[in-house]
Amino acid sequence: MSDLTILPVSIASDLGALALEVRRKVFIVEQNVPETVERDAYDAEAIHLVAIDGGDVVGTLRIVFLPEHAKFGRVAVLRHARGKGIASRMMQAGMKIARSRGESRFYLTSQADKISFYEKLGFVAYGDAFEEAGMPHRAMKTYLTDLQA
Template sequence: MASEIRAIRSDSPLYAGALRLRYEVFVLEQAVPEEIEVDEHDAEAQHFVIQDGAEVVATMRLVPYGDALKVGRVAVRKDLRGRGLGRRMIEEAARVAEAQGARALVLSSQVVAVPFYRKLGFVEEGPVFDEAGIPHTRMVKRLGPGGEEGQEKQ
């Protein structure tokens, strides 16, 4: 089954596998225009992959975003969804963000994925908007002192 999460850069041979998976999920499954799937942030992003043998079966990227990190391009191979790979990726994002001193994780969630991110401590901020023809909403998970991780529930 799937291996540990590996941090890679855009010059890694595994990056091609991450792009193949993103193409399958976003362009083929969700009809995101191919010309916007890879963008100017890919070169600067921290990329993460989970492999099954030599194949990349889950991926995400983290991009600096003010005092936060922006999670993006979270993709899991269709037949492996629901097995915790996406959760593992988001938990890794939080670990990396805290280690780098980020105060929050932010992301643009597809509306259908909002319950998934809520379970992982994200909250919606702002209205629903269209991104690549798909309804999205901004979500934030506060980290560290003063953030959700260290606050008592009121």
């Protein structure tokens, strides 16, 4: 993974199309999320990141800049590329981009079994569990003062 590259891309670009294919494989095929739920209007305005390993797009996430916070979501890594720290590297790159835009409040909704992953990045779960796309989720947040510089 020494040649891992993380790039911001337009969802309308060729790399953006590959990001959507990663999301399709992870969310729609593996996790049975309906396509109507997985794709939404935020895709057009979000910053999308792709992780390229060995020349292939293997991961993606998006950041939606809302008035109240930067919302991270659609974090996906292809099955064969998991366990290499790719999602962590994408999140760190995304938080750096958000900070560079003056954002200090970060938010996401985590699948219940992924909460510890986000806790390692400085996020804290709050509120009650809720169902999203047929899976239990929790809201999570962090603030710039909570993050290591």
